[in-house]
Amino acid sequence: MQIKNHYLKKAYAWLLPFTCVLCSHPSFANQDLCDPCLQALPRLEEGCIRCAIPLSIKGSLCGQCLQKNPPFDVTHALYSYELPITKLILELKFNHTLFNARLLGELLAIEIRQNWYKNKPLPDLIIPIPLHAARLKERGFNQALELARPIAHYLKRPLEIKHCHRTKLTSPQSTLLAAERQKNVRDAFDVSRNFTGLHVAVIDDVITTGNTMTEFCKVLKQQGVKQIDAWCCAKVK
Ligand SMILES: [Zn+2]
Numbered sequence: 001m002q003i004k005n006h007y008l009k010k011a012y013a014w015l016l017p018f019t020c021v022l023c024s025h026p027s028f029a030n031q032d033l034c035d036p037c038l039q040a041l042p043r044l045e046e047g048c049i050r051c052a053i054p055l056s057i058k059g060s061l062c063g064q065c066l067q068k069n070p071p072f073d074v075t076h077a078l079y080s081y082e083l084p085i086t087k088l089i090l091e092l093k094f095n096h097t098l099f100n101a102r103l104l105g106e107l108l109a110i111e112i113r114q115n116w117y118k119n120k121p122l123p124d125l126i127i128p129i130p131l132h133a134a135r136l137k138e139r140g141f142n143q144a145l146e147l148a149r150p151i152a153h154y155l156k157r158p159l160e161i162k163h164c165h166r167t168k169l170t171s172p173q174s175t176l177l178a179a180e181r182q183k184n185v186r187d188a189f190d191v192s193r194n195f196t197g198l199h200v201a202v203i204d205d206v207i208t209t210g211n212t213m214t215e216f217c218k219v220l221k222q223q224g225v226k227q228i229d230a231w232c233c234a235k236v237k
């Protein structure tokens with residue numbers, strides 16, 4: 001049933017509260033996650049300002065970033081890649097639970113607005129890490145794009161999806177040894193737009209070793225991007 005009247009819609013939501021995707025209890029938090037489950041999500045502690053790797057000293061750089069600067073300027077990661085975040089992301093990717101992308105995207109948007117960019121200018125545009133056409137056909141959607149949609153909507157920032165492509169069909173990074181991962185994504189991306197002077201945010205669902213993000217951001221930098229902020233829903237510790 002489609003309810004057009006705004007007040008009726010609100011009343012209907014009150015009569016039929018949201019249901020928590022994790023515990024199935026009614027949620028009164030105006031979203032599909034109840035407050036206790038939301039509070040229990042594994043938030044990632046602040047780490048290296050450039051790559052988000054856990055560090056004991058806040059606001060500093062890790063040894064690897066000190067040795068070699070990655071092509072992105074900052075990484076913001078909301079959660080640690082552990083249960084129940086793993087469940088939500090795996091359901092999204094492999095069971096087509098697109099609903100989870102909306103929920104996680106909304107949680108990211110709140111964090112971006114209220115915390116990460118509280119007193120800082122937001123990026124000019126948002127770029128989801130592209131998925132190869134064959135993978136897109138197989139899965140039916142790009143999970144990074146589905147996460148980015150609610151964020152772009154809430155922040156009122158455009159999404160860039162036309163000019164960035166993954167041209168090499170890579171093996172899933174999770175199936176490879178650390179040493180093979182860098183080679184796997186080398187020359188995997190093509191960007192056909194000039195981004196001179198722009199501040200962009202690149203979003204992925206999960207950052208594991210950071211090789212995919214690094215490779216894509218290298219290509220963006222070659223196209224003149226001034227600043228790249230890497231955003232992800234979850235980071236593997
Ligand atoms: Zn719950």
Ligand SMILES: [Zn+2]
Pocket residue numbers: 048049050051052053061062063064065066
């Ligand atoms: Zn680092």
